[in-house]
Amino acid sequence: MESWRAKATAWLPRFAVVAHDLFMVWLCWQGLHQLRYAMLVAPPEYPLWSVEIAIVLAAQGLVFWQIGLYRGLWRFASVPDLWNILKACAIGLVAIGLGLFAYNRLDGVPRAVLGLYPFALAALLGLPRLAYRAWKDNQQAEFREGAAIRVLVMGAGRAGEALLRDLHRSGGYVPVGLLDDAANLRGTRLHGVTVLGTLDEAPTVARETGAKLIVIAMPTLEAAAMQRVVAICESTGLPFRTVPRLVDVLEGRSLPGELKEVAIDDLLGRKPVTPDWKLIRGWLGGRTVLVTGAGGSIGSELCRQCARHGAQRIALLEIDELALITTEADLRRAFPDLEVISVLGNCGDPAVIAHALRIAEPDAVFHAAAYKQVPLLEQQLREAVRNNVLATETVAKACRDAGVASFVLISTDKAVDPANVLGATKRLAEMICQNLDDRKGTCFITVRFGNVLDSAGSVVPLFREQIRQGGPVTVTDPEVSRYFMTIPEACQLIVQAAAGASHASIYTLDMGEPVLIRTLAEQMIRLAGKRIGKDIAIAYTGLRPGEKLHETLFHADENYRPTSHSKILEARAREVPAELVAWALQQLRAACNDYDLEEMSRVLRSAVPEFSPVEAVEQAGANIVLFPARDSRRPR
Structure with missing residues (x-):
């Protein structure tokens, strides 16, 4: 009994959606006929129900089901869903035409009704879905406004757009602004979030918006640019994270949508390898x-x-x-x-x-x-x-x-x-x-x-442990360099x-380019949120036996x-x-x-x-x- 009730509860929303869509089909068909007949001097009576209307509902309902219109959720309705609806309406028109042709050779069906039907129906089906999503998003935003972390996003490109969608869906973060160096983007809005300035303006914008976290949404940045962005983030005094690179997601080292700390290899100039x-x-x-x-x-x-x-x-x-x-x-x-x-x-x-x-x-x-x-x-x-x-x-x-x-x-x-x-x-x-x-x-x-980097016994885990213990970080010589x-x-x-x-x-x-071990140590200290010489010292111990400069x-x-x-x-x-x-x-x-x-x-x-x-x-x-x-x- 409980199993039956659970199944009924699960199917109830879907039945409601099906009923809504079929009602919209009926409303669209009726409305278009009434609109067309209103232009006549002596408009004929069009019945609220007939065999013709039943054929329309059956044909369109079947197309909806075959297209997969009920596999999506209204909560996440988007442009692809609207395109799916328009496609279902167009195919539905073909199915209706065939059904009515077989029934009465389309006798008495105005051509204007057939021409306007897919567009009118797409609007009637799409608008409620988008309105529902907007209402849910607004409701969730109001719910989380007080306790959520205010996020400033650096980068208004594709990665930034995808990040905003994820942040809107999450319950713990609220995006308060975007930063991007593209001058033409200033003042524009992306998913309701405004581009407030350039990357260099991060300290001012973060203070004015009350941001508590900065997220770098520029996964394709090269090392020099990433170093600049990290330096800007450090100047704000706020914690910062980055979105993973595509190659890290594909290789299973990061999850899609995951916010991760900036790693030392993000700053060392290593471009992604593309093997054969x-x-x-x-x-x-x-x-x-x-x-x-x-x-x-x-x-x-x-x-x-x-x-x-x-x-x-x-x-x-x-x-x-x-x-x-x-x-x-x-x-x-x-x-x-x-x-x-x-x-x-x-x-x-x-x-x-x-x-x-x-x-x-x-x-x-x-x-x-x-x-x-x-x-x-x-x-x-x-x-x-x-x-x-x-x-x-x-x-x-x-x-x-x-x-x-x-x-x-x-x-x-x-x-x-x-x-x-x-x-x-x-x-x-x-x-x-x-x-x-x-x-x-x-x-x-x-x-x-x-x-x-990060192999057993290498300098990176050694530095990480030294930083964890409060320093000092030991470097053999100020000029020693290595390939990484x-x-x-x-x-x-x-x-x-x-x-x-x-x-x-x-x-x-x-x-790649050889990296000064001194620079590596300094970057790791900064990434740990520490200040060089104040929180963590760097000690130069001299080259060890067998080491080259x-x-x-x-x-x-x-x-x-x-x-x-x-x-x-x-x-x-x-x-x-x-x-x-x-x-x-x-x-x-x-x-x-x-x-x-x-x-x-x-x-x-x-x-x-x-x-x-x-x-x-x-x-x-x-x-x-x-x-x-x-x-x-x-x-x-």
Whole structure:
């Protein structure tokens, strides 16, 4: 009984709407006839009900139902709904004409009635809907006026228009004004909200309107413009949020309509990457991928990118059990149809990698497992050699012996003219892969990139924690700079490079402009709503062991050339004697077994002759080297 009552209650409003619309059809048909007959000297009597009217109601009602007029809600009636109504009225006229033609050959039906019918009926149906929505909006606005947060919106474009619609529908925010630099928009109204001035007038307008929150509705702004807007928002002293970029919504990192804090990557000049999805899907579609270090920042995102772009099965190889469990759970939740294989163990163990390759039978292997903390590895040479060099050789050889089609080594810009243990071990790993590629079997690919925003152990989470604790934020040197990119962007470009790679190739990703770490720290402090030097101090501690002042992306002898993707360049691999690499591996393996740090250091310097201490690099005077694609010289 209760179920029946619930269903009846749910259907009651819809029956009322149907009844309203059919009444309007009757009123329209009657009214048009009365209007037409009123022009005659002796108007005939037109009945209130007849077979003709029944046919009109039946034909039009059927069209309404088929068009889907009752799937929408009056509360959210909009222009698309009005267009739907007009379409239903026009099609209804055709149905009525056919019905009446079959009944009485349209005898006695004035042509003027037929011509005016769809427009008159559309007005009779549309106006009540819009009036109801306006009444509900006004009612809701009055209800929330007292307790709602007063919002000042920066940007009167499409994003601003969509934001206003969302704010009007929400119960917690009231838009009090718009700001936009377009002079022709000043004084205009958008969804009832006035454009009150330019962006620079935000402090004055915010004070006059009593705004409590500023929302930046300009998701396509480049870094320099976003920095300016953020500075304006900070000058008001009010909290501010931004609408997400379309790419963040599509990639699942933000929800539509969500207001989020301005992130540091919004200010670093990173334009959205547009990979060649067709190429990537053609390479990954229906295939199996194995990722070493699958629980790390890069490894886990590589898994997500591969799953998103068509991989049928992904094998996770990870030594950290919690990281393995977390990545596996994330993949199963986000991609329920994906086959996930988990292997817990050290990829440098020949038995572990052989087992993983045997059960997964991958078409491609992404080798992301590595140690990467520069200062720590300066004091942990053996582990750096064991994990970054010897484990890479073990995995690479196992992939070659198993007939894996593609092996992708995730390298670093620190492998170019290495000045630290991380760079030297990664450079030797590159040399190993280069020598294993015989141009016939497994395709060995190396992809280099710099620092990744918000990766585990990187400077961004460190600064965030220091700010949370009240400072100081520690920066090594006022002039130190680094290249940065986001984790999803780096992984997209890795997959893009691998999809179109040739044998023994080395690719470098466009990292954008180098960023001063001092500037990064200052921006993060401001975004946290703190004042530099007053709330949070910045302390300069000096360069740590193995750190360069600036990084470079290419070795002088690696002539570069463009690829099919504007953000990826291919370096010409330097010739490396196979005997040298074999000798170095033999000596390093023996030195690791004996824990002979001096021998490991000597062999590493011999195998990687460009490896020199960071002090020598600084004395020579390092320069910031921009990505060659932006150089005035043409790529060679």
